[in-house]
Amino acid sequence: MNPDASTIAAGAPIEVDLSPIAEGQDIKVFWRGKPIYISHRTKKQIDEARAVSVASLPDPQADEARVKSGHEQWLVVIGICTHLGCIPIAHEGSYDGFFCPCHGSVYDTSGRIRQGPAPSNLAVPPYQFVSDTKIQIG
Amino acid sequence: MSGPSDYQPSNPALQWIERRLPIFGLMHSSFVAYPTPRNLNYWWTFGAILSFMLGMQILTGVILAMHYTPNADLAFKSVELIVRDVNYGWLLRNMHAVGASMFFVAVYVHMFRGLYYGSYKEPREVLWILGVIIYLLMMATGFMGYVLPWGQMSFWGATVITNLFSAIPYVGESIVTLLWGGYSVGNPTLNRFFSLHYLLPFVIAGVVVLHVWALHVAGQNNPDGVEPKTEKDTVPFTPHATIKDMFGVSCFLLLYAWFIFYMPNYLGDADNYIPANPGVTPPHIVPEWYYLPFYAILRSIPNKLAGVIAMFGAIIILCFLPWLDSARTRSSKYRPLAKQFFWIFVVVCILLGYLGAQPPEGIYVVAGRVLTVCYFAYFLIVLPLLARIEKPRPVPNSISDAVLAKTGSRSTPMVSTAIMLALAGSLFAGSIDSAKASEGSDSPPGNKWSFSGPFGTFDRGALQRGLKVYKEVCASCHGLSYIAFRNLAEPGGPGYSVAQAAAFASDYKVKDGPNDAGDMFERPGRAADYFPSPFPNEQAARAANGGAAPPDLSLITKARSYKRGFPWFIFDFFTQYQEQGPDYVTAVLQGYEEKVPEGVTIPEGSYYNKYFPGHAIKMPKPLSDGQVTYDDGSPATVAQYAKDVTTFLMWTAEPHMEARKRLGFQVFVFLIIFAGLMYFTKKKVWADSH
Numbered sequence: 001m002n003p004d005a006s007t008i009a010a011g012a013p014i015e016v017d018l019s020p021i022a023e024g025q026d027i028k029v030f031w032r033g034k035p036i037y038i039s040h041r042t043k044k045q046i047d048e049a050r051a052v053s054v055a056s057l058p059d060p061q062a063d064e065a066r067v068k069s070g071h072e073q074w075l076v077v078i079g080i081c082t083h084l085g086c087i088p089i090a091h092e093g094s095y096d097g098f099f100c101p102c103h104g105s106v107y108d109t110s111g112r113i114r115q116g117p118a119p120s121n122l123a124v125p126p127y128q129f130v131s132d133t134k135i136q137i138g
Numbered sequence: 139m140s141g142p143s144d145y146q147p148s149n150p151a152l153q154w155i156e157r158r159l160p161i162f163g164l165m166h167s168s169f170v171a172y173p174t175p176r177n178l179n180y181w182w183t184f185g186a187i188l189s190f191m192l193g194m195q196i197l198t199g200v201i202l203a204m205h206y207t208p209n210a211d212l213a214f215k216s217v218e219l220i221v222r223d224v225n226y227g228w229l230l231r232n233m234h235a236v237g238a239s240m241f242f243v244a245v246y247v248h249m250f251r252g253l254y255y256g257s258y259k260e261p262r263e264v265l266w267i268l269g270v271i272i273y274l275l276m277m278a279t280g281f282m283g284y285v286l287p288w289g290q291m292s293f294w295g296a297t298v299i300t301n302l303f304s305a306i307p308y309v310g311e312s313i314v315t316l317l318w319g320g321y322s323v324g325n326p327t328l329n330r331f332f333s334l335h336y337l338l339p340f341v342i343a344g345v346v347v348l349h350v351w352a353l354h355v356a357g358q359n360n361p362d363g364v365e366p367k368t369e370k371d372t373v374p375f376t377p378h379a380t381i382k383d384m385f386g387v388s389c390f391l392l393l394y395a396w397f398i399f400y401m402p403n404y405l406g407d408a409d410n411y412i413p414a415n416p417g418v419t420p421p422h423i424v425p426e427w428y429y430l431p432f433y434a435i436l437r438s439i440p441n442k443l444a445g446v447i448a449m450f451g452a453i454i455i456l457c458f459l460p461w462l463d464s465a466r467t468r469s470s471k472y473r474p475l476a477k478q479f480f481w482i483f484v485v486v487c488i489l490l491g492y493l494g495a496q497p498p499e500g501i502y503v504v505a506g507r508v509l510t511v512c513y514f515a516y517f518l519i520v521l522p523l524l525a526r527i528e529k530p531r532p533v534p535n536s537i538s539d540a541v542l543a544k545t546g547s548r549s550t551p552m553v554s555t556a557i558m559l560a561l562a563g564s565l566f567a568g569s570i571d572s573a574k575a576s577e578g579s580d581s582p583p584g585n586k587w588s589f590s591g592p593f594g595t596f597d598r599g600a601l602q603r604g605l606k607v608y609k610e611v612c613a614s615c616h617g618l619s620y621i622a623f624r625n626l627a628e629p630g631g632p633g634y635s636v637a638q639a640a641a642f643a644s645d646y647k648v649k650d651g652p653n654d655a656g657d658m659f660e661r662p663g664r665a666a667d668y669f670p671s672p673f674p675n676e677q678a679a680r681a682a683n684g685g686a687a688p689p690d691l692s693l694i695t696k697a698r699s700y701k702r703g704f705p706w707f708i709f710d711f712f713t714q715y716q717e718q719g720p721d722y723v724t725a726v727l728q729g730y731e732e733k734v735p736e737g738v739t740i741p742e743g744s745y746y747n748k749y750f751p752g753h754a755i756k757m758p759k760p761l762s763d764g765q766v767t768y769d770d771g772s773p774a775t776v777a778q779y780a781k782d783v784t785t786f787l788m789w790t791a792e793p794h795m796e797a798r799k800r801l802g803f804q805v806f807v808f809l810i811i812f813a814g815l816m817y818f819t820k821k822k823v824w825a826d827s828h
Contacts, residue, residue, distance in 0.1 A: 101421050119442045
């Protein structure tokens with residue numbers, strides 16, 4: 001009952017061009033049927049994510065560990081709430097990050113859980129920068 | 139079912155079979171000669187009602203499966219085509235969808251009856267546990283069935299419920315992938331749910347056989363909780379129990395038919411008339427009503443794993459009930475304290491159900507936590523404690539003694555009544571608060587619709603005018619893809635002739651092909667064609683409309699609704715009010731205002747609408763006075779346009795509504811007469827037994 005060959009094949013890595021995404025904007029792409037949020041963070045958002053004391057977080061993880069160094073402005077996360085799998089809404093909630101409408105989990109500008117029933121941060125999918133304006137997810 | 143029967147059929151052919159397979163003897167001893175306690179009340183007819191409902195679900199389900207397509211791209215459409223095109227498909231679908239709810243109504247009554255009268259106590263522990271297994275199987279079947287129409291609630295319900303398993307440490311994620319057959323809920327998920335949804339009812343039927351077998355070995359419990367001792371305590375199953383069950387079933391059918399024919403969508407969710415969209419989560423995910431108490435427990439607990447454990451624990455704990463409650467007296471009739479706590483427990487379950495449907499915020503979360511504690515305390519503290527401290531009233535010597543002493547005094551359960559009133563009062567007070575809160579965000583005003591009520595029919599003139607408004611205004615952006623031109627000539631519709639419908643169709647250009655040269659070509663529409671959509675695909679519609687795709691209007695009046703808080707949703711059951719959709723649609727069409735009220739900011743490219751959730755709508759004001767000319771002298775005003783087009787869209791959402799209400803009336807006349815006949819027959823049969 002595990003995924004069949006065609007499903008696995010359709011889940012191959014995808015390339016996304018980042019150049020059209022302006023600062024402060026984000027896009028949603030689908031990879032393996034999952035929505036992936038790619039946010040072009042503003043300076044303010046990055047500072048917010050780095051100002052918080054990591055130890056005080058429910059799922060402690062530094063912002064540096066969640067983005068690629070040299071590309072701090074780009075946040076790439078799987079847009080699936082770690083509680084029960086709804087899709088959080090970007091740019092909502094009290095931490096300027098993501099807000100899940102189903103059970104009220106709030107994530108910050110680094111996609112880390114700050115409030116609500118979700119047990120962990122929004123997952124970071126495997127990805128790498130192919131060039132400065134292009135990433136490969138998967 | 140205990141021991142070989144001494145039943146001998148008189149017919150030689152039946153004797154021949156009986157010697158080789160004693161099936162008639164089995165039937166005779168189980169359902170004819172079987173001694174049933176003579177003091178059973180009507181709560182005991184729910185066993186028969188449940189068997190009937192299981193049969194009904196299997197029968198309607200098998201026929202529905204003949205027309206259903208389990209594919210993520212086609213499932214939603216195939217369900218709509220069942221309702222629109224299959225002979226009596228609307229009836230089958232309503233019977234099956236409402237039937238699931240009715241099945242759960244009956245099973246909850248059946249379980250509470252067992253709880254009240256101590257039917258789980260020695261020697262009926264296995265019988266009870268088999269019942270809990272059936273209940274679990276029913277929940278799984280019901281959940282997978284709800285996924286099949288592949289609407290928004292189906293999809294997101296499936297996502298949330300399957301994600302529950304991801305809470306299991308270490309293996310959770312792999313289990314979820316196994317359930318999905320992919321990396322997210324998708325086509326493989328739908329396929330396997332369809333397969334299992336077809337399989338599980340037969341598993342349920344198998345466990346029901348075991349359940350009935352265990353019942354017939356241990357014998358039925360009864361309201362007095364004393365075992366039958368002499369022959370005077372029992373009556374033969376047939377005709378006594380049979381006819382009583384028939385009466386019980388026919389009364390239950392009246393309730394069932396009320397939903398099937400008059401309010402088929404009352405128990406469903408409007409969002410499920412929107413096709414599944416993996417990119418958009420509905421603002422408020424609610425499971426079907428029968429899971430709500432457990433959903434409330436899940437949400438009460440802030441930790442994910444603990445929440446999931448509590449939710450499943452709330453059901454599994456029932457298996458241990460025979461040992462948690464060690465009181466020797468079975469029936470709560472003779473347990474003054476247990477009786478009161480039982481009713482408190484019933485109220486706790488109902489309130490949990492109410493909370494399960496509310497957004498998880500503020501007072502609802504706190505109340506949910508308190509009630510979750512109450513739920514578990516009933517099983518883990520109250521019942522074990524009562525068994526030790528409670529002094530039960532004396533139990534009658536035998537069932538016949540109890541029947542004779544029926545006129546004995548009864549103590550009024552003062553305390554429980556007071557508690558019930560207090561709880562009801564607080565709930566009511568809470569709802570007034572929330573009603574006040576919702577007054578701020580204008581809820582659409584009610585309208586007088588020709589199609590409301592048990593005898594409602596569509597106003598033909600309004601349908602024809604509405605069609606004109608759709609064609610001249612709405613159709614430039616909105617599709618109507620489930621309606622074919624032939625539908626315009628069908629009974630219960632706008633009342634055009636077949637020739638008129640064909641002429642109407644020929645005005646449209648329809649894309650067809652490929653032809654022999656392999657090219658697509660355009661030809662005039664035929665009656666069998668569907669209304670062509672204004673955009674070739676959703677992306678084109680989105681691009682042409684500033685990012686917001688205009689929704690297809692075929693089902694819009696069923697896919698839109700607004701919240702009817704407590705106590706309105708209870709009154710709605712009796713008044714058959716179910717026009718939230720039309721009320722909302724017509725209100726939005728008229729809700730545009732030039733002046734944006736203070737404190738509301740409307741983004742660029744959006745318009746202020748009083749009734750649209752969030753008030754910022756992408757659709758510009760579509761209607762203005764005099765925009766469409768009416769041939770029949772009706773006023774050419776926005777109010778009239780809105781009303782006509784809404785009536786038309788109600789028809790497109792349910793073209794067979796008139797047939798549904800007409801058949802409903804006939805069924806009700808029949809059922810009332812049938813139930814009356816059953817009642818008097820039952821009285822006659824039982825005349826000597828009371």
